[in-house]
Amino acid sequence: MSVSGKSSDCGNCFTCQTRGKTEWCVLSDDELEIVDQGKVCREYMPGEVIFHEGDDCRGVHCIERGLIGVRKMNAGGNEVLLRISHPGDTMGYRSFLAGDDHNNSAEALEPSVLCFIDGKTVHSLLAMNPALGLRFLRHAAQDLNAAEEKVLQTATLPVRARFAHLLLVLKERYGVVDDNGSLDLELPLSRQDMAAMIGIRPESMSRTIRSFEDDNIAHFSGRRVHVPDVKSLYEELEIPIGL
Amino acid sequence: MSVSGKSSDCGNCFTCQTRGKTEWCVLSDDELEIVDQGKVCREYMPGEVIFHEGDDCRGVHCIERGLIGVRKMNAGGNEVLLRISHPGDTMGYRSFLAGDDHNNSAEALEPSVLCFIDGKTVHSLLAMNPALGLRFLRHAAQDLNAAEEKVLQTATLPVRARFAHLLLVLKERYGVVDDNGSLDLELPLSRQDMAAMIGIRPESMSRTIRSFEDDNIAHFSGRRVHVPDVKSLYEELEIPIGL
DNA sequence: GGGGAAACTTAACGGAGGTCAAGGTGGTTC
DNA sequence: GAACCACCTTGACCTCCGTTAAGTTTCCCC
Incomplete structure (x- = not known):
């Protein structure tokens, strides 16, 4: 030390x-x-x-x-x-x-x-x-x-898009993208801290995670995240549902 | 010039x-x-x-x-x-x-x-x-x-509180408070620009204005605003409804 | 290993606010 | 004064997400 x-x-x-x-x-x-x-x-x-x-x-x-x-x-x-x-x-x-x-x-x-x-x-x-x-x-x-x-973002994007954006930001420092575009990520944050980062409640964080699982956008296991195709995260950002 | x-x-x-x-x-x-x-x-x-x-x-x-x-x-x-x-x-x-x-x-x-x-x-x-x-x-x-x-604020306060806050900010430069605590304000902004400042749609701005009228918190006539008691705006900020 | 606290998940419910559509108001131009 | 335009308002509808209340899992610390 x-x-x-x-x-x-x-x-x-x-x-x-x-x-x-x-x-x-x-x-x-x-x-x-x-x-x-x-x-x-x-x-x-x-x-x-x-x-x-x-x-x-x-x-x-x-x-x-x-x-x-x-x-x-x-x-x-x-x-x-x-x-x-x-x-x-x-x-x-x-x-x-x-x-x-x-x-x-x-x-x-x-x-x-x-x-x-x-x-x-x-x-x-x-x-x-x-x-x-x-x-x-x-x-x-x-x-x-x-x-x-x-x-x-907080004012205009829905929760899914804000979460996708958060994952993309964390990717820069904590993620590894392999040749076929899949991403592995080791989250530095708890669920409730991720929720606090995008301005939602922990319950909504859980729901959003599950909806990403259901849509095969990302798979979560503790703090490990696997994203089959990073493109799908970028697509989430584009969803035109405004404020 | x-x-x-x-x-x-x-x-x-x-x-x-x-x-x-x-x-x-x-x-x-x-x-x-x-x-x-x-x-x-x-x-x-x-x-x-x-x-x-x-x-x-x-x-x-x-x-x-x-x-x-x-x-x-x-x-x-x-x-x-x-x-x-x-x-x-x-x-x-x-x-x-x-x-x-x-x-x-x-x-x-x-x-x-x-x-x-x-x-x-x-x-x-x-x-x-x-x-x-x-x-x-x-x-x-x-x-x-x-x-x-x-x-x-955008992440944690409801629209009414955000709007009350905006009015309080505009008060500093565009408002006059008289002895008994009432406020007169000449807005420098259109309704849609106020909506854009607090991250809502113009329709929601109209609804919020009306709810302030109904609750006797503020009265709007074009860009002139009269607030009978400034305290009521501060009280709006405190409302504990979280995100 | 066992017990407790914190973190996380799930489900049911309700309300705030976005969306859509229609109508009103006011200001500018001819 | 008529016509046009942008701005504003209103109402009906519906979705997203906060709330509440269990239940489950994880992780410490004795």
């Missing part, structure tokens, strides 16, 4: 596997040293919460290992799973930069290791290296596109 | 009414001069499109006057109105910064004047003045919060 000898369960930014893919890759060695000195790492068990909606936002979290779910809930207690974040992703930078409290919560979905970088350090790095801000800006732009896409 | 003598219908950045509220307010006079020289302004009539989804994004648009609707549509032709943008807002900066084509479309809802600033100019200003990037970053962070809030 530990790479440097500095802290019991703390990685080292210079040797971090995810370094090349993160916003921080634009930092010079001197600047990275500042991050490395200032960060605090911790391991989280599944279900453990990294921060809650409404918490004071004191800095950013960078995922070293594991899988994190970002949730948001409303007054009535209803909850959606906005997205899942992976190693290399930096979390909480938006609330931090906007100067707000956290406006969603983060929870470990697998055993995960996160590094916390405090606000003062982030601010001085942003001042020191303008490229860092631009990287975050680009990232925010992409997140925003994804969020607007999700608004559109 | 024209302030400088430079171009027939082109304003002047130095005297622009919206200047203080925009991202561009961090620019020095020299830098603003670059914007002013490089920009191209144009008037758009209601219904006229500024850019389409999928168009090549060559720069950003800054709204000098008027009201612009930002729309996004899916393969099936269903459309949502993601937000409305006002004088001082800069549009298209996200697609531009992410290096993508436009991923939504912009259409004038009122007679409007927009200034176009080409990509080369924006890039050189970002390089010249890091504070500009940070301002855009903060703006993107706020937009992202709004978009995620909208995902949550």
